[in-house]
Amino acid sequence: MKAARLGAIVAALVLAALVAVLIVSDGDGDVGARSPLLGQPAPAVSTTTIDDQPFALARRKGSWVVLNFFNSTCVPCIAEHPSLVEFARGESSRVDGVELYTVVNDDADDAVRDFFTSNGGDWPKLRDADGAIAVAFGVAKVPETWIIDPNGFVRLRIIGQLASGVLESQMTRLRETSES
Amino acid sequence: MSETTAQRRVPRRAAWLVIIVAAAALLVFGTVREGGPLTQQDRIDAVTKRIACPTCDGESVYVSRASAAESIRAEVARQVGDGVRTDDEIVAYVAERFGGQVLLVPRATGLDAVVWILPPLFTAVLLGALWLAFRRWRAPSVATATRRPLLVALALVVVVGVGGGVLVARQSGQRLPLETLTGGIEDSTASLLAQARLASGTDVASAIELYDRVLVTDPDNVEAITYRAWLVMLSARQFDDDLQRQAYGASVAAFGRALELEPSYVDALCFLGIVVFRDGGDAESSREFLTRCLAGAPPAEVKGLVESLLGEVEAALG
Incomplete structure (x- = not known):
């Protein structure tokens, strides 16, 4: 009888702890996505x-380097493009401006050229013909955006479409963190 | 208990013992045996069958034709072709990038190990329970007579079950990224270079040592050759003329070697231009190197140095 009561108390405590963890946990509300590469040296990319x-x-x-994985037929990539153009414009006026690169994912050079001619954006576009860069960063779907600090360490990963102003605010935060 | 029953039990126990020993031996053999040689395509197929396509439901990279699966397959083929990583290490490389959910064969560590341990454990418990049930059925008095053999049997069942599960897990589970026997050579070099870059601003001696370590595994690494030479030259400036002359000769030779290995590596050109002017007093050559350096889009930190020096070089040339 005593054992049964003890068992019930233990079970209740475990359940209460589980509920408490679920309530206290703030989930993945942050802009940045998880990756084992965060805080690690960026993978070697040569292309x-x-x-x-x-x-x-x-x-x-x-x-600071920003890599944006892109495909000219992907709807979120097209939708986020104006915010990238805006971001690039803002960074170009800074002494320590970010170097922005588009990593072309499973797309033809001409299609990418046409897209940038029509939609703006004069930053370099990197080839990733066999997907080696995407695999090195663990990119399964585009768009994805990665920020690498001046020492070559991965600092942020953003999965999916960039909302307007997100890159600007994240760069401000990262610059402040690295200066402090 | 009659004598004949006891006599019959001895060979039966011996038979059980033989079965248990044989099963254990097979498990141990299975755990430690090395697979035979495979062709490269066999290896690529085997590895891609162990990885789930990250953008599809229930398909392996081997069968999927999705873009992400194609990229992973190409990467696996490249790594198998390089011959540097083992199959387990290639799977671990992909899992490290895309997360553990791409592993079609669960890991043998952490919570995943339960998947491997539970089936043998349940099997052992079930066999043990059946054995006990038959024993009670045949001789009901034995069960109540003593509890000790029952406890021993239970302990044996748990030990065999857990032990078998661990052996199965060791044989079948995936190796975690950090459990590789040799480590990823590419990652190690990248990590050492990143550490060296970080140390170069604060601890030059450590940075030189880190570049030395890179050059041990990768003697043709142009970044390590160039930046090591640059840091050696900077350090030598604190010492006497003789040492500076030696460092100057060695640095210029190192920059030359880096450019020979990779003619487009502008960092070497930039440092060559700086050293030739600052330590060699040759403004004419320096101007040429620095101009070519700036044309090649050098890294921001080097570009700043070069731009500030170019003015001095121009002034020296009049």
Whole structure:
């Protein structure tokens, strides 16, 4: 009898603890998505732009780098493009401005060129012909945006369409964190 | 208990013992055996069958034709072709990027290990329960006579069940990213370079040591060659002329080697321009190197250095 009562009390306590955890947990309300790469050195990326210029991520040290995984037929990519153009414009006036790169995901060079000609955006577009960069970052669907700090460490991952002003606010936060 | 019954039990127990020993031996053999050699395509197929397509429901990368699956398949093929990572390490690489949910075979550690341990445990418990039931059915008095054999049997069942489960898990479960035997060579180099970059502003000696470690595994790493030479030259400036001359010769040679390995690596050109002017006093050559450096879009931190120096070089040339 005593054992049964003890068992019931233990079960009630476990249930109460579970409910408390669920109430206290703030879930994934943050803009940034989880990734084992966060806080780790960025994967080695070596490729060419669609204009055949060589690109190596390791050589962008000293600058904040934003990689935006993109496909010209993906609706969220098209929808977020104006906010990227706005972001790039704002950063170009800064001394420590971000280097923004589009990583072309499963798309043809000409289609990407046409898209940028029509919609603006003069930053470099990187080829990822066999998806090596996407796999290195664990990108399964586009769009996805990654921020890498001047020391080459991954600082933020944003899955899905960028809302207007999100990159600006995240960069302000990251710059403040790295300065303090 | 009659003598004949006791005599009959001895060979039966021996038979059970043989069965248990044989089963344990098979499990141990299965755990430690090495698979035979496979072709590269066999390896690619085997690895991709163990990875779930991250954008599909219930399909492996092996069968899926989704874009993400194609990319993973290409990466697996590349890594198998490189021959650096084992199959487990390639699966771990993908799982590290896309998360544990892409593992079609659960891990053998943490909560996932329960998947492997429970079936053998339940099997052992079931067999034990059946054995006890038959024993009671045949000789009801034995069950009530002593409890000790019952406890021993229960303990044995649990030990065999958990032990079997652990052996099965070790044999079948995925290896976690950090459980690789050798570590990822590419990641290690990237990590060392990142640490070196971080240390170069505050602890030059540690940064040089980190670049040295990169060069041990990757002697042709142009970044390590270039930045090591640059830091050595900076350090040598605190010492006497003789040492500076030695460092100057070694640094210029290192920048030259980096450019030979990768002619488009502008960082080496930039540092060459700086060193040739600051330590070699050759403004003419320096101007050429610095101009080519700026044309090649150097990293921001190097660009700042070069831009400030170019004015001095121009002034020196009049």
